[in-house]
Amino acid sequence: MGDGILPGLVKGLGTTARSLTRRTHTAEYPDVAPALPPRSRGVIALTEENCTSCMLCARECPDWCIYIDSHKEELPPTTPGGRARQRNVLDRFAIDFSLCMYCGICIEACPFDALHWSPEFEYAETDIRDLLHEKDRLGAWMATVPPPPALDPGSVDPAEVTAAAKPPRGAAGAGPRAGSAPRAGAGAPGRTRGDGPAARPTRVRPESPAGSDRAAGSLQGASAAAPERPAADRAVDATKPMPALGDTGSPAAEGDSTQVLPEVTPDEEGRE
Amino acid sequence: MNLVLAPWLEVVLRALAVLVAFLVLPLLVGQTEHKVMAHMQGRLGPMYAGGFHGWAQLVADGVKFVQKEDITPARADRQVFRLAPFVALIPYLVALAVIPLSPKVVGATVDASVVLVLAVIGVGIIGTLMAGWASANKYSLLGAMRAAAQLVSYELPMVLAVASVALAAGTLSLVGIGNAWNPWWLLWQLPGAVVFLVSALAELQRPPFDMPLADSEIVFGAFTEYTGLRFAFFLLAEYAGIVVMSLLFAVLFLGGWHGPFEPWVGWVWTLLKGFLVAVVVIWLRVSWPRMREDQLQRLAWVWLVPMALFQLAITAVGVVVFPR
Numbered sequence: 001m002g003d004g005i006l007p008g009l010v011k012g013l014g015t016t017a018r019s020l021t022r023r024t025h026t027a028e029y030p031d032v033a034p035a036l037p038p039r040s041r042g043v044i045a046l047t048e049e050n051c052t053s054c055m056l057c058a059r060e061c062p063d064w065c066i067y068i069d070s071h072k073e074e075l076p077p078t079t080p081g082g083r084a085r086q087r088n089v090l091d092r093f094a095i096d097f098s099l100c101m102y103c104g105i106c107i108e109a110c111p112f113d114a115l116h117w118s119p120e121f122e123y124a125e126t127d128i129r130d131l132l133h134e135k136d137r138l139g140a141w142m143a144t145v146p147p148p149p150a151l152d153p154g155s156v157d158p159a160e161v162t163a164a165a166k167p168p169r170g171a172a173g174a175g176p177r178a179g180s181a182p183r184a185g186a187g188a189p190g191r192t193r194g195d196g197p198a199a200r201p202t203r204v205r206p207e208s209p210a211g212s213d214r215a216a217g218s219l220q221g222a223s224a225a226a227p228e229r230p231a232a233d234r235a236v237d238a239t240k241p242m243p244a245l246g247d248t249g250s251p252a253a254e255g256d257s258t259q260v261l262p263e264v265t266p267d268e269e270g271r272e
Numbered sequence: 273m274n275l276v277l278a279p280w281l282e283v284v285l286r287a288l289a290v291l292v293a294f295l296v297l298p299l300l301v302g303q304t305e306h307k308v309m310a311h312m313q314g315r316l317g318p319m320y321a322g323g324f325h326g327w328a329q330l331v332a333d334g335v336k337f338v339q340k341e342d343i344t345p346a347r348a349d350r351q352v353f354r355l356a357p358f359v360a361l362i363p364y365l366v367a368l369a370v371i372p373l374s375p376k377v378v379g380a381t382v383d384a385s386v387v388l389v390l391a392v393i394g395v396g397i398i399g400t401l402m403a404g405w406a407s408a409n410k411y412s413l414l415g416a417m418r419a420a421a422q423l424v425s426y427e428l429p430m431v432l433a434v435a436s437v438a439l440a441a442g443t444l445s446l447v448g449i450g451n452a453w454n455p456w457w458l459l460w461q462l463p464g465a466v467v468f469l470v471s472a473l474a475e476l477q478r479p480p481f482d483m484p485l486a487d488s489e490i491v492f493g494a495f496t497e498y499t500g501l502r503f504a505f506f507l508l509a510e511y512a513g514i515v516v517m518s519l520l521f522a523v524l525f526l527g528g529w530h531g532p533f534e535p536w537v538g539w540v541w542t543l544l545k546g547f548l549v550a551v552v553v554i555w556l557r558v559s560w561p562r563m564r565e566d567q568l569q570r571l572a573w574v575w576l577v578p579m580a581l582f583q584l585a586i587t588a589v590g591v592v593v594f595p596r
Contacts (some may be wrong), residue, residue, distance in 0.1 A: 012559040013559045016555065017555070019311070019312055025314045
């Protein structure tokens with residue numbers, strides 16, 4: 001019995017006694033549903049309409065567990081005298097979950113968002129052959145696919161938002177011609193979110209054409225956009241009543257929340 | 273017991289009561305072990321059997337053991353192999369019969385019950401030895417030999433510790449010792465109590481003294497070849513052993529039925545103290561690693577025997593200086 005054995009033994013007793021008084025870590029799974037983290041990989045769901053049978057997923061799959069059969073169909077010309085078009089029709093789409101290793105490469109590879117992760121995981125079978133999910137079963141999982149989680153604060157804008165925020169080709173020349181202050185990086189791809197409301201581009205503005213009825217407009221307008229940057233709006237209103245909006249007379253832009261306003265000139269944005 | 277019964281009826285009733293206690297108390301300790309060990313390890317333990325927090329888990333285990341095939345190995349010494357579980361189990365039944373819960377609540381009143389209990393407990397090891405020898409399996413034999421070596425080492429300090437208490441009380445009767453107990457004994461007999469607890473653990477082959485079973489080394493020691501009900505009897509013997517040792521410790525060192533409230537609730541106090549000791553036995557199992565064979569022997573001969581002798585000397589001085 002060397003030195004330090006007795007304190008060690010007492011410490012051991014203390015540790016076990018302490019954990020006796022604490023909450024257990026047991027997950028009572030069948031009785032209590034587990035709290036799965038977001039983006040849990042349970043099963044792969046298929047939106048059949050989005051699939052073009054391009055075979056990218058099947059080719060990328062490291063396990064070769066995706067089976068796709070398709071044939072070509074001829075579509076009649078849409079205009080008289082036009083050319084008939086061909087289209088892929090999906091006959092079979094199956095994923096063998098007894099082979100799948102849940103790497104998710106097929107979902108990453110799909111260019112048309114036909115494949116999604118669903119957090120459902122309770123599809124064990126007594127016969128391994130039943131783990132081959134055909135397209136109807138894969139399609140049934142779509143109902144369990146959660147909406148995409150919100151972006152983390154500070155993350156890059158989604159690609160479609162960045163693309164929509166880009167000024168159209170006609171407006172691109174306006175900046176140099178006006179000869180104003182340099183753009184504050186507004187709308188540039190890769191700009192991060194959350195760098196203050198004042199620096200944001202005024203790209204989402206469905207509510208009102210003039211500053212006078214701005215309050216009413218924000219009441220009826222998209223509620224997600226309105227409370228985001230009241231400070232910016234107020235700053236703009238103080239200087240001048242949004243000429244861009246008045247000029248275009250934006251009935252076309254109304255209701256389309258991602259529509260960029262074409263005539264927002266760069267010097268205005270710089271002043272914001 | 274003011275009620276006068278026919279002698280044969282009284283014997284039958286007492287025997288039945290002891291049998292019921294023998295079947296219920298080990299299960300209670302076993303279930304406590306399930307639950308306490310689980311929570312000490314951050315788990316819940318059995319939750320399904322019986323509905324409420326798995327209270328019937330050990331009953332379910334018993335049913336399972338009954339359903340299993342009773343296998344006797346082809347090369348085994350059949351008679352000895354089949355007899356061994358009972359040799360291991362019965363001594364604890366006898367011991368439980370003479371351990372008093374209070375002066376009135378006792379299965380059988382025996383004058384030298386301390387001697388009887390110690391002698392009978394020593395018989396239990398023969399069951400392990402028989403099992404190990406008859407199994408015709410090297411792991412069984414190794415386990416049995418380790419068990420025997422362990423018993424030889426730890427029986428001595430245990431007997432010395434009990435002798436000290438008997439000396440202090442001036443009687444060999446458990447009822448007499450319990451009656452003679454007073455709170456000062458907690459201090460006076462402390463070294464003896466420690467020695468008794470440690471050697472009781474070793475006799476029961478409970479962790480940290482489970483070298484004879486050592487499932488990571490020798491499968492399951494002497495019980496390797498056993499299945500079904502006979503294996504269940506060995507397990508029952510282990511938990512009955514915990515009950516016997518815990519109650520013995522409660523009566524000898526913790527004053528058994530001494531406690532507040534009416535004298536007639538004394539048996540509750542004994543059971544309560546015994547249960548606490550059983551929980552400590554479980555606690556030690558959860559907390560401490562297994563001792564190596566040489567460490568085991570060293571602990572017994574280098575520490576426990578001298579400590580027990582020292583206790584005996586203290587007791588002798590005490591008895592002479594403060595005669596009752």
